[in-house]
Amino acid sequence: MEASPLGSVDKALLALDTLAGLGPEGAPLAALAQAVGVSKPTLHRTLAALRHRGYAEQTADGAYRLGPSALALGSAYLAEENLPALLHPALAALSAEVDELVHLGVLAGREVVYLDKVEPQRAVRVWSAVGRRRPAATTALGRALLSTQDLDDAALERYAGAADADARGAGAGGAGAGGAGAGGPGAAGPGDGARRLREVLAEARRAGVAGETEENEPGIACVAVPVLRAGRAVAAVSITAPVERLRGAARAERVRALRELLPPLLPAGLVVPPSAP
Known part of the structure; x- marks a missing residue:
């Protein structure tokens, strides 16, 4: 391996990598020095600098462990505003594999906001735009995100109600504008939408x-998976x-791409949840 251009910084980074794998119990100085491959006095000075900035901390029994500043770095790296840039290569690879339109979205209240999209080589018959908002209850993106939450009846009613209100606001547009006309969660009477969403x-x-399927636009369907960080x-x-x-088989192939091709392409710390056994 090529030598680091700045040895002292490299030692600090190796110490951080080692601490990251130790968990909350940490390890004593001697064990850390052996794992990092440096002398105890050298590592002690490095850990003192890391402690000064909050990247390492010492427990009551003298062991060293990762500090809260490391968590802040990870949170900043995976912040919502960074997600489009971080995930765009994965979206592009997925789109190239299936030759279909791929979207990235996040929850914003009771809606999904589209943060990024990658269009396929072939012509696309669906209208979409970065920044567009749709009711979470009637979109594959929104359902993927909501499926990771333990929603009570009141929350389900709110999400279903937002979809119903959007459909009513669309007037005669029906499924092409809001989803209620295609049997979405807001399609029936009070309480029915929430039960259907559950x-x-x-x-x-x-x-x-x-x-x-056709809950937002006639002739168009979507499949989606949530992307998790720390659960x-x-x-x-x-x-x-x-x-x-x-x-049929075409859908199964696209689902396979989402569940098998996408995960290895995600940045470190991001995962796709497993399906239930």
């Missing part, structure tokens, strides 16, 4: 993938295609 989210958790959904990725390409 069923849809339960199925998404079981299958490890959420979907919708919490921070975003979702979807594949959008004409209905005929999201049925």
Whole structure:
């Protein structure tokens, strides 16, 4: 391996890497020095500098462990405003693999906001735009995100109600504008939308993938998976295609791409949840 251009910085980074793998118990100086491959006096000085900036801390029994500043760095790196740039290569690779439109979205209240998209080589029949908002309850992206939460009846009613209000606001547009006309969570009477949403989210958790068919645009379907950080959904990725390409074997192939091709492409710290056994 090529030597580091600045040895002291390299020692500090090696110490951080080692601390990151030790967990909350940490390790004593001697064990750390052996793992990093430096003398105890050298590592002691390095750890003192890391402690000064909060990247390492010492427990009551003298062991060293990772400090809170390291967590702040990770949180900043994976902040929502960074996600489009961090995930764009993965979206591009996914789109190239399936030759379909791929979206990245996050929850904003009761809606999904589209943060990024990658269009395929072939012509796309669906309108989409970065910054567009849609009700979370009727989109594959939103359902993927909501499926990671333990929503009570009141929360389900709020999400279903937002979809219903959007459909009513669209007037005669029906499924092409809001989703209620296609049997979405807001399609029926009071309480029915929430019950339907609960069923849809339960199925998404079981299958490890959420979907919708013609609930936002005629002839168009989507499948999506949530992207987790430390067990919490921070975003979702979807594949959008004409209905005929999201049925049967074609759908299974696109779901496979989401569940098998996407995870290795994600930045460190981001994962796709497993499907239920």
